[in-house]
Amino acid sequence: MRTYNEYRSMAEEALIPALSSLGQIPSPLLEAMCYSLQGGGKRIRPVLLLAACEMAGGNAEDALPFACALEMVHTYSLIHDDLPAMDNDDLRRGQPTNHKVYGESIAILAGDGLLNAAMEVMAAAAVKSGRPEGIRAAETIMRHAGVTGMIAGQTADITSEGKTPREDTVRYIHEHKTSDLLEAAVEAGLILGGASEEQVAAGHEYALHTGLAFQMTDDLLDVTGSAAELGKNPGKDADQNKMTWVALRGAEGTAEDACREAELALNALRKLPWDTEFFKAFTESLPGRKK
């Protein structure tokens, strides 16, 4: 196993080459895609995918196309989420959002392009490897990203705006908007590493609860953080009457719930036969974000 920053560098160095491997992409589409792909961020999803693959005894290099694809999926969702018709954000990670730089039509196409590119990169890797794990990992990632996963969460997030917070709805939004891509990362990494179905199920449980803790602390930051800390405008959730965990349980209750979810994530790790310190450390770093 390597360090978080080693996995992060691996993924960041592979992102643009993965895009270039697809062929000649016209301007300004390529620039718009690269602008958001290179927008930084913690690269949590590709890092967790690579780490899960190595933890299960696989080769991180073989998992790189899937790690890049997952970051492309995450990036496309941010571009479309920021559009005027969606959350209408001007700032993302301290930079102007994609449509502010390239215009709305190119931002829509850049998002479509990154989602499609993710699938192309995974399909090409699966064809090349010839191993059934490749297509299974691709299927897992697309399912978690799709209309019963992340996109279902985006839909619930939008349709619940301005409504009275309900626990089942907020949990549904968090599970799908946030946990689903973390589940995709851990499950796909474990599949590529050759893990058993039971081990993949434990990885799913870990990622589900870590995602909930992650989103709860993110909701907290939105009410307590500054634009400098967040790299985006704080208070947006309240301004847009988003149905957040804080709106439901208050700041204190949300902090408590985040710690409880983190505990559930750590319990799931105990079902795995490997050294899970990497994932334990990742989850324990989250509640600290609220300080």
Place this chain on the structure above:
Amino acid sequence: MRTYNEYRSMAEEALIPALSSLGQIPSPLLEAMCYSLQGGGKRIRPVLLLAACEMAGGNAEDALPFACALEMVHTYSLIHDDLPAMDNDDLRRGQPTNHKVYGESIAILAGDGLLNAAMEVMAAAAVKSGRPEGIRAAETIMRHAGVTGMIAGQTADITSEGKTPREDTVRYIHEHKTSDLLEAAVEAGLILGGASEEQVAAGHEYALHTGLAFQMTDDLLDVTGSAAELGKNPGKDADQNKMTWVALRGAEGTAEDACREAELALNALRKLPWDTEFFKAFTESLPGRKK
């Protein structure tokens, strides 16, 4: 081989079940996706995919998930293409466009959802079949739909608006906006049917030229047709200063070029060892559209 309408019915009956097979899709996302999927149209792409598979000796039932996926890709591209930030169309196939019925944010998510669903359906079918042809067909479809294919064509279409028509640019737009998904249909169908690389290459050539003839006659219809004939507002291309073949070559020149492209398509069919009457008839039906 079956008739065009038999393949069309096969595909239309399988579309919604293919979507439902993915699981619980929340409202109004499911309704918005189904609204555009059931918007009719000639179902050219799934029909060509199923016919190519059977022509090559394959089983059309096994190719159905890929035919449905291709129609989902085509449908998502229409939803996003019609958005206010793109072509801003109110009417599609005689019906209000998706964003006019469900609003812009749900229309964006419905498009994203259909593209993602297409990949999920193909990946699930490839995992189930266990045959390498499945993932190869999926890779072919995603490549033609992607940032070096259809999305590249959409980008060129938007960035060339209002510019003086150039033959290389108009051809690039037509090849990618229109031919690419027809190439995806014929190539993926042939791959699933077990065709050789040379046969897939001939299928590519057929679909490329048929797509150009198709788009040229479509450009003609936009200047000569009525809203009733088109199911959309005529004259939009001119209103938006689109770089069309008619703007480049005039109505007469475009009609001649469409016939020439159709001839090139028929020549490509002669390289195939099977009865290609189905594809010959399809291409010959196109120039008639301008009457």
